[in-house]
Amino acid sequence: MRQEQRGGDNSTNFQAEVIHAGITYRDARDIATDVYNDNIPKFTEIARQVALDRAMSFTDTLLDGIPSETLQALKDPDVQRALFFAQQEFACSGDEQLGDVLMDLMRKRMKSPQRDIKQLAVTESLKTAPKLSANHFSALTALFVLTRIRLGIASVADLHAKMRTILAPAVYGLEVSEADLAYLEYAGCVSIQITSHNIGDILLETYKGAFSRGFTEEQIPETVRPVIAPFLGACFRDPAKLQLAALNAEIVGKLTEEQKLDDPYRASILNLLNVGLMSSAEAAEEFSDLHPALRNLTEIYHSSSLKNCQLTTVGITLAHTNLRRVAGEAFDPGLEIWVK
Incomplete structure (x- = not known):
């Protein structure tokens, strides 16, 4: 039997029914x-x-x-x-x-x-989402992909393809003013920091191995040659050369720990990540050339306070939700990876 529920003017009634079995x-x-x-x-x-x-x-x-x-x-x-x-x-x-x-x-x-x-x-994001415009969602999603996600890739072409299919559609037609960013901070989605990061540096930190032009065997320090074989692979950009078979310093660090290498070896191997590395400006330019939407994003990012923004937990939740909406099956990790 349905329960009658009444409330006065300006009241809100939430009816919790008695349910004896599972809900169909x-x-x-x-x-x-x-x-x-x-x-x-x-x-x-x-x-x-x-x-x-x-x-x-x-x-x-x-x-x-x-x-x-x-x-x-x-x-x-x-x-x-x-x-x-x-x-x-x-x-x-x-x-x-x-x-x-x-x-x-x-x-x-x-x-x-x-x-x-x-x-x-999630509850707070439900309240915040209706207060945001499409451009606000796009800006949050751009920050999320650039600063919070490490895409799994097996080649430079793989990285390029994922940036085109995952990020580019999410930021297509992006327009963000300083007022928009101040509003996002007011809405609890970002905090605007003094420090800033450019897109080239972000790409090099996250996908350093994908921006390596490689090195020759002669460029490997003699002290680590006896132990370095498990860490080497063919260079993504030049198969005639070598590079570390890991995308960034964090992964290399974990691999050297698993091999139980002493610090001098680990430091020398980590240094090889920087041998033959493209510059930050070159990485940013390559990223911009992938799609007009990514060139527009790069210009906006570097010319605005977007480069100073850091996502809050609500910002991450909304960006994750919007990215799933735009990318569909191309992006399916759960929110618990970032909010836990």
Whole structure:
């Protein structure tokens, strides 16, 4: 039996129903419909119908394909509150991009039963997402890909392809002003630091091995030649030369630790990462040449405070969600890699 619930003017009612067994899809839809109908503000008849159609479309898409164990999250009043917020925002705006972001965030919230940093970040992101424009999402996503992600690559061509398919679509047509960046800081998505980083330096730090022109055997210090064989491979850019078979200093460091090499050996091997290395400016120029959207990003990044921005936990959550929306199957790691 449905419970009657009343509230005064300007009150918000979240109905938590007594559920004796597991929630079925039909149960979940009924709950979601009640949550919306019991709380939506009064509109004119036409506007109310438009809002209801949008809210139910959002709800049906959200629930479609969700495992039955995830549907049980709708027993939680906090999940119902988050659901109503998402329904209301999409019902009022009808913005498909915002709807996709809210959809993914709601799925994350329904899969996060524990009150931990991930749940808190997702809940706060649900509140923040409707306050952002498409350019804000693009700027956050650019920062996420450049500063928080290490793409798995097996060649220079692989790196280029992933930048074109993952990053370029997310920043296409990007326009960001200083006011936009100040607003993102106000919204809790970024913090603007004094220090800055250019794109070339970021690429070299993350994918140093992909920007190596290689070295010859004669350039390897004699002291490490007896132990260096496991660390060498053919140069990506010049197969006639050698390079370390690792993308960056962190990976090389882990490999030398696994081999239990002494510090002098480890330092000499790490130094080989810099032999034949392209300059920061060359790396940035190569990145810019990959796609017009990436050239535009490079120009904006270097000429604005975007280069001073550091993502907050909410910024990471929103960027991750937007990147999944844009890249689809090309990017599928879970948020817990970055927010845990």
